[in-house]
Amino acid sequence: MTVNTVGLDLAKDVFQVHGISANGRVIFNKTVKRAKLLQFFEALPPCVVGMEACGSAHHWGRELGKLGHDVRLMPAGYVKPYVKRGKTDAVDAEAICEAVRRPTMRFVELKTEDQQAILAIHRTRDLVVRQQTQIVNMIRSILREFGHILPTGVGAILTFAKRHLGGDHPDMPELANGILGTL
Template structure:
C-alpha cells in the first residue's frame, strides 16, 4: 500500500484515518483505537500526515515525527472548507487529508515539550487570576445584598473585607459572617497560588537566556517574554515579522472589493492571551512615552495626538511582535538605537 498523504482525525479513544496515493486516489479508510495508533504508523513508510490543531495534537505530531513521518498541524478553520457532506469522523479525516496537501496551506508550529511546560504555567496562572477576580466580584455582590458597598477593585476588597467582618454594628448575621470569612480565606489562598505560579514563571525567565533577551524590549517583561517563548519557540516557523503580527491578530481586518481597499479594526485572531499581554505592555510604553523625548516616544506621542491611546498601544504591540521575531530568528540582542522597522 503506497500511501503519500494521510488525514488523521484525533479524539480521546477513537482515531479516523484517510489516506491517498501519489495520484490522489483513496487507498485507506480506517478507524483505530488509541493503543493501536502508533503501532500502525510504525509499520508504515514515511508519509505526510495532517492533523487538526486541537487538544493532544502537539503530542501526536511529536510522536509521529519520531517515527519518521512528516506531521503537520492545521487550524480547524482552514480544514472546514474541505468537509464534504455532514460532519463525521470519516469526512473530517478526508477533509484534513485534502487540506494538508494544499501548496499554500498555513500550518501551526508544533510545540516542544518544554514549550508546553511553560505554556501550562501560564494557563494555570491565568485561570487562577480569573478565579480570583470572579471571587472578588462574588464577595462584592453578596455584600451589596446586605447594604454594604465595596469599591471596585481587588485591592479594595482585600482592604475592606476584614473591617466589615469585625464591624459589629452592620447588619451581618453570624451565619453570614462565617460565609464571608470562608470567602476571605479562599481569596487569600488564591493570592498565594497566583504568587507561587508567578515565581515559577520568573524562575523560567531567569533560566532562559532567550527570554531575558526578549525582556529587554520596552513593554515586554518576564511574563510576556516566557509566553512568547512558549508560543513562538525559535520563531522560524514564520517567514517574516509581519506573519507573526498577523498570527497574533495585531493587523487590520480587510473588507476589500473591486480593487478598493478597506481596512477595519485588528483581526483579533490567534492567541488571545499573548495578544493581551503585548497590548498591555504597549499601553505601559505609551503612558511612559508622554514623559520622554526619544525617537520612539515622539512617534508614539504623535500617534496618540492623531488617533488615540488605544490605537497607539496596539501599534506598539504590533511593532514589539515584529521585533521579537527578529530577536528570535537572528539570535541578537535588542538595540534601542537600531531601526525597528522589520
C-alpha cells in the same frame, strides 16, 4: 501502492485515518484504536501526516515525528471547507488529507513539551485571576445588599474582612461572616 499522505482525525479512543497515494488514490480509510495508533504508523513508510490543531495534536505530532513522519497541523477552520458531505470521522479524515496537500495551506508549528508546559502555566494563572475577580465581584455584590459599598479590587475586600471578622457585629449577618472568612 505506497501511502504518500495520511489525514488523521483525532479523538479520545478511536482515531480515523485516511491514506492516499501520490496520485490521490485512496489506499485506506479506517479506524484505529488509541493503543494501536503508534503501531499502525510504525508500519507505514515515512509520509506526510495532516491533523487539525486541536487537543492532543501536539502530543501525537511529536510521537509521529519520532517515527519519521512529516507531521503538519492545520487550524480546524482551514480544514472545514474541504468537508464534502455530512460530518463524520471518516469524512473529516478525508478532508484533512485533502487540506494538507494544498500548496497554500497554512500550518501550525508543532509545540515542544516545554512550550506546552509554559502555556499551561499561563492559562492556569489566567483562570485563577478570572475566578478571583468573579469571587471579589460576588462578595462586593452581596455586601451591597447589606449596605456596605466597597471599592473594586481584592485589597478592599481583604481590608473589609480583617476589620469585620473580629467578632459578632449586629450589622453583619452570620452568612456574610462565613463568606468573608473564606478569603
